[in-house]
Amino acid sequence: MSYSLLGRGVSRRTLMLGAAGAIAAPHVIRDAAAQGKAVNVGVILPLSGANAQFGVNSRNGIELVADEINAAGGIKSLGGARINLVVADSTSTPTTAANVAQRLLSQNDVVAILGAFASSLTIAISEVTERRGVPLLTMSFSDQITGRGFENIFQVVAKASVLGKAQFDGTLAIAAAAGQKLERIAIMYEDTAYGTSQAAGLRDGAKAAGVQIVMDDAYPLGITDVTPLINKLRGSGAQAVFPVSYLNDSLQIIRAMRQQRITIPAIGGAAGYVIPDFEKGLGEFAEGVLSISPANYDLAPELTERFRKRFGYFMVHEALEHAVCMDVLAQAMEKAKSAKPDDLRRALQGARFEGGWTKAMTGGAVQFDKTGLNTLSVPVMVQWRNKELVSVWPSEFAKAKAVWAV
Amino acid sequence: MSGLSPRQWTGLALLAALAIALPFAFEPRGYGIRILCLALLFAAMAQAWNIVAGLANQISLGHAAFFGIGAYTSTLLLIHFGITPWLGMFAAAILGGAAALLISLPTMRLRGHYFALATLAFGEVMRVIGNSWGGLTGGPVGISVPFAQPSLALMQFRETRSSYWLMLAALVVVTLVFVAIKRSRLGYRLRAIKENADAAEVIGVDTTRTKIIAAVISGALTAALGTLYAQFQFFFDPDTVFGVASVSVRMAMIAIVGGIGTAAGPILGALFVIPLEEFANQVFSAQAAGLSQLVFGLLLILVILIEPRGFMAIGPRLQRLLRKGDRR
């Protein structure tokens, strides 16, 4: 991994694109669009702050698709218009995210916005885009995103509560297949939007299945000592543990479990458990760790290997889902034969999109309902096998049989 | 300070007219006007902080506590009881003042670094409560102000212009309060404390009580501004409104850069810092993440090393230099 002053994987070309987009006077862009040369698409992601790594991954995914579309002749129904990405940093604060959205809308004339990884940022942006009537495509999980009756928001992945429930259901199924009946489980999650809403889904799943939750603890983000958590886990008698956390905590939790020789299976909740750094940090101890994920790259290797070739690591799920957002937007432009926000919204609402990158989603396509949720997306359970993430559940997506270590 | 000359009155009136007319120069729902709104809001926040820090010399690093209380109070009242944010704002101010009283009682005797540390911890306490008391605050997921058709009664406007005037009015109110306090007997006492707390005590000023009054006013105003923020942004979470960096330090930094203890300082500071921040984000954002914040840290250090009294002191300093030149 090489780190330059400019951050990871920023090519000179993107630099210039971004800078040009930021500096170019609005009227210049309007002219270009009128001639059918370029369509400005806003990309708002946390490129600095605690979530920067995920923001950069996401941007890589979007750039990959945009470049491919442009290389293949742009948006054909718009006379070969190029996609021009206007990338902006939301930092990790919702206020900035909303400011940036307003800026892209009024200065860069973007026709739609993609982003912003973290749910709190996405919701803040949606308050701006809804009032301006511009479509916002996102892969943030939070239930709140499509739960507010907004017309301009499109969520390509399953909601957090569904993800949490799948994290539980998948585990139950895998354990059953291995001949173990789960009766007691432990949940530990960071007290962020992502952690709390996914934990709620886990709880629902356990309740529905009549499984007892013997430990249910939130802990502060960036915890400095997980020993109390692990002590509690040891005493709880749980048969499996469901940690929901980012990387820092996930490494600490798995290491502390190994130290205390707690060998019960750990089933992660995406985020910190499904990125290359997890394996790098834990080495052999990563092997066999399960996690839920909203999507996985091994479902469509013909597409996702292009990402690995260009960026040097496997296509993490947030990159994949953002790529799908980009592709769906491009398809909507083709269909609407227009790049006006109003036309795009109409083309997206309740519509079905097939082919292209949508094949990489679990549903094999994208179908938006009234609220803007993709109803076809179901979460998938993955397992670390030899430095790769392999889909193991549900069976229709499984590339290998899950290993359940008791 | 008291009694402005006719020339100064004219200047002030012109400035006011300019400030009121300014939005017409911007796209009504655009980006520029939005940044102006935030600049005014932060100016007002810095001014509220200034009441405690600038007049009583108690450096608070926990004003986010009051700000967050304000944002949550009005929003929760609106969601659960349909109470308009206009009334919610007053409820927010009352709660904010009460919280300020609560924290001031045990800590106001502390001075300098100790007080800064205690308030810092108080802000963090509020953040942790906001995050863990999910039943009330919605927890870390954050909370949205219900989407409504534009209406004055619900403080949701079609055009950002209206928000601008609201923020402007807020800034004027807070500044007037600041000036009124500065000129009142309370302000006189506060200054006495600032010069020499022990001496003030000797001549019969109840220093702790005086400082607590200042803190309560400051906390109440900050909470009311929290309501305005909620009605401007429509979504917030505990880490945002109770944030140390995003609120507490920012308010203080604006006041310091502009000129702590002066009425115009926070306004100058906000009009400089907020647009600069946006500009830096715009230029550097996709490339060198962190660079814009780095610039801020450097700016703060520079201001403190070169002129700890902020921009407000640079003018007179230049004047003195010029006058010296004349005499020679």
Add this chain to the structure above:
Amino acid sequence: MIGGVYAVISIGLTLVFGVMGIVNFAQAEFLMLGMFVAYYAWAWLGLDPLLAAPLAFVVVFLLGAAIQRVLIRRVLKAPEVAQIFLTVGLLIVLENAALLMFGSGFRSVSTPYQTSSLQLGPLFISVPYLAAFAMSVASGLALWLFLKSSWFGRAMRATAQDPMAARLMGIDADRMHMLAFALGVGLTAFGGAVILPYLTASPTVGTQFAVLMFTVVVLGGLGSVAGAVVGGLAVGIIQSLSALVFPIQLQNLVLFVVFIAVLAFRPKGMLGAAR
């Protein structure tokens, strides 16, 4: 046991306050720097973080001396507001400079003892924790010896007690301040390096420790080295105990409340004015 580590990273903070009368809000950022020095020593030289800790100490010691010379020295006689916000500014600069230089990812080392532990009856003692604790105790003892018996140490304590008298005795207060600041941040960096085996380094890791460190020194009494040790152990115990009674989510809340209470009722710390 983790309290011992807390003690060492906080001793630096208390040392700076004791000698110069300044609360260094940027102190935790030096912990972050120490972690990164150790990380790169591991990544490039293959050095174990525990062995890299002295290196982290030296690097950050030199940086600290420079910062004291260029920045802190100028505000020693300035109003408190200038002192507070100079270090706050320093905090912002260090954190974002780290972000620019190191990137935003979480870095972690892998060492053979990382996931091992010793079993004592029903108790498991984590080896990385134990190692960090041992290193902390060693560095704490070294500091104590230094302050107690070297000329520099005595001169430094003299400066802390009465700068004027110290000057009369021919002690260069300026040099003492520089030494104290450098030593303080160096120690914190040392602590950062020894905890790296069980944590991850990232530019924002400092903020996680900042409030913790303040609590430790306030509990023990600002400026008191012995107090920091007591405070560190106390915070470690409070953290473990509160986990038994309250949800772990409220761990920090309990700490903050203790923190405010101590400030309000015993601002000199639990040890009183023992210096």
